[in-house]
Amino acid sequence: MPSSPAHGSLARGFFITYERKRTMTNEYTPLEQTRLEKLHRLRNMGHEPYPTRAARTHTSQEAIRAFEALETQGVAEPLKATLAGRLRASRGMGKITFAHIEDGDGRIQLFLRANDVGQEALDLFNREFDLGDFIQASGEMFRTRTGEITLKVEAFHMLAKAVTPLPAAKDEVIDGQVVRHATLEDPETRYRQRYADLAVNPGVRQIFRNRAAIVRALQAFLDEHGFLEVETPILQPLYGGAAARPFVTHHNQLHQDLYLRISFELYLKRLVAGGIERVFEIGRDFRNEGVSFKHNPEFTQLEFYWAYADYLQVMELTEQMIASVCDRVLGRRTVTYQGHEISFEIPWRRLEMRQGILETSGIDFAEHTTSEALAAAMTAKGLHPKPNATRGKLIDQLLSDHLEPTLIQPTFLYDYPRDISPLAKSKPGDPLMVERFEGYVAGFEICNAFTELNDPLDQEARFIEMGRDYADDDEERHPIDEDYLRAMRYGMPPMGGFGMGVDRLVMLLTDSHSIREVLLFPHLRKEE
RNA sequence: GGGUGCGUAGCUCAAUGGUAGAGCAGUGGCCUUUUAAGCCAUUGGUUGAGAGUUCGAGCCUCUCCGCACUCACCA
Structure with missing residues (x-):
């Protein structure tokens, strides 16, 4: 890829043309254009926004556990760490900035101070780094005044600039409960852009x-x-x-x-x-x-x-x-x-299918051995049998309409009519029924x-x-x-x-x- | 495929048929232990798409697209 001028129309035009050819996406949104300008500024200042390698020494939780271990042992030597993750929160306060990055383990706070990283670097962070960017930061672990284990950053750089902002999601901790604000909820966006859903919804x-x-x-x-x-x-x-x-x-x-x-x-x-x-x-x-x-x-x-x-x-x-x-x-x-x-817990409830249907619908299908007879019995009970259904399908209808919704705790329904089970073996002595069960939980199968069935002649006949x-x-x-x-x-x-x-x-x-x-x-x- | 509902800023949501708004995010500024940081200022919209009714449509009508719920289908 050729190096691009800072933020002229040439650079943007190049990217848009390239994107359109490849994916037919629309033009960049204003928010994305702002980030593209930051990307070009970084590159012009000699900061590669997509370096080839990262060099992390600890995940967020490894760093926190290692710090706690040294703390308990009373080790005076500070813990040095290089962390990598996605920038999820940033609170600039003039000469200092607090930020949180998120990695596969969880979150960890970064503390950037002009005294440590230099005013120029702090300005770079506040101006050109955005929520959603992947970054790397090195320094020493310490506890802030409020007790949060934090990395005091000495050096940091971009690992991957995010051009598109993540759907906003902020956490607030109230009495130990994490309350999320403006989380991505629209199911369509969540499923179509599962990457964004995964990035902002930890559950x-x-x-x-x-x-x-x-x-x-x-x-x-x-x-x-x-x-x-x-x-x-x-x-x-x-x-x-x-x-x-x-x-x-x-x-x-x-x-x-x-x-x-x-x-x-x-x-x-x-x-x-x-x-x-x-x-x-x-x-x-x-x-x-x-x-x-x-x-x-x-x-x-x-x-x-x-x-x-x-x-x-x-x-x-x-x-x-x-x-x-x-x-x-x-x-x-x-x-x-x-x-x-x-x-x-073992064992699950066991319920003969015929008995379950009798109890929930008042119909004993064993007494009605043809589809016509069963449909008539259903009509007599004020039910609406599906027209032209086989006896098996009518039984299935009774099962789904009346019995299934009642099966909340794990239940084995057993012994099914032969005509809806062409691969199951008949019950000895009862040619209309087969040895079959279905497990139901929470009202569904x-x-x-x-x-x-292992009788080739019977199987062919079925x-x-x-x-x-x-x-x-x-x-x-x-x-x-x-x-x-x-x-x-x-x-x-x-x-x-x-x-x-x-x-x-x-x-x-x-x-x-x-x-x-x-x-x-x-x-x-x-x-x- | 049928029925019902929904679609407004990047996200979450407001807005009697009468000037499209808020919080967060973004942008500019202040701020050296914050954590939804705060304060000041500010940008951002073809209201899913298209047509119609109306002096005037986010709102009413129709068509289309998508999603949700539901029905049908699912030996």
Whole structure:
């Protein structure tokens, strides 16, 4: 990049043209122009605004802890430190300036005095440095009159000039409580410009630290229980394993349409057929559906499959796994979610799905074995059954409308109707029901599991039966995965299988009201 | 996709159909232990975009864009 004149139109013109070509951004705002002029002045004075390297010796908290340690030991020798971070507050008071910088650890105060750095440098700091700039400062640690551990700056320089001001956010400490003023709140700006959100809203960073810890805790738990972590194709020639519309893409050279996976199920069960008795995957699923506070088009799923186990054993492993995650990540098993005290202590409540629906809606679906009969019973109760719905969908409607909202404490709903569970094994002696459970917390579903169907003839019949419920052009109609049937015909051991929305678990453990809060870059419509 | 609501300065928010404002941030000045520092002065707006009604529109009407909530969809 050529060196630029201080603050002429030539310099600005250069930058604007460059930016427009690259990103089609608009012109710089007046606030940005002010900062660009500072940038050019710094450069003209020989202060590189974007030096190649930093040289910090301590993070903010390391410096504070090291100072406290020396203080307790009564060491007279002052602690020298070079700190680096983002300028978040600056209070100029004539011949001295107090400032705070923020790094990955937290905040620390800087104290700049004309006596120490020189009047010229102090003026440079006050005139050309802005909130949001990344800077480096060296000096000795001390305590101010009010007791705050502070760096008495002897030398400082810019590490990266911020051209665009951060959305203002100031903290006030009242009786030990941090009160934030004019924080960035607009959800659209927060999600579109997550970098700005992360920079000014510390709670956001904590959510994603917790998210990473939750995923690691799940991996550790399953690893300790003998499950092998694998990665299966995201681009699939056929999709399956869930009721969802897929995203379609195309491989040019192979002249082949491909689907982004909607679940891992059929691939992971192929692996069990191949002899991997305990297997799991944590990864991204893609579903071409509407968005809501609990749905994003791409989301993170955990699935595991466990040979020779059934859904009851999976149920027990599930509550152990969640408790283990709570222990590792939070150090406790109770959380507050949107005002509800929720306990993940073992065991969770177990409720037969039929019984739960009977209690909350007054309808026993077992007494109505056809969709017509069930719809009539619902109408008789003053409910509004969806027209032309299958019996399974009507039961699902009763579940979501009446039962689901009541399931605040962790609850396993078990035994589901066969016609909404084409991959689950029937209950012995009850051909209409399958061995399946779903875990509900805070009124929404977080996991889904069953004793897996391993009878290739039954599976083929279910696929065909399922296909009959849809017209040929119905988008929900699923293709039959012949290769999966072949894998099953080679022999597939009995097994329990499990799937969980990791984002929803993160929501629960971070008290987030929307899935978008726990996704770094949630899906939004295109800007403009 | 439907319904409801919202969109005003960089951020958070005001403004009966009648001159678009405040705090913070910014700019200039004073200030050597402050911490939402303070004090004085001051800049900043095509009120999301476009059209219409009106003497006059941030406000009323319509279209579009975006966001939120909600419904539909989600074996």
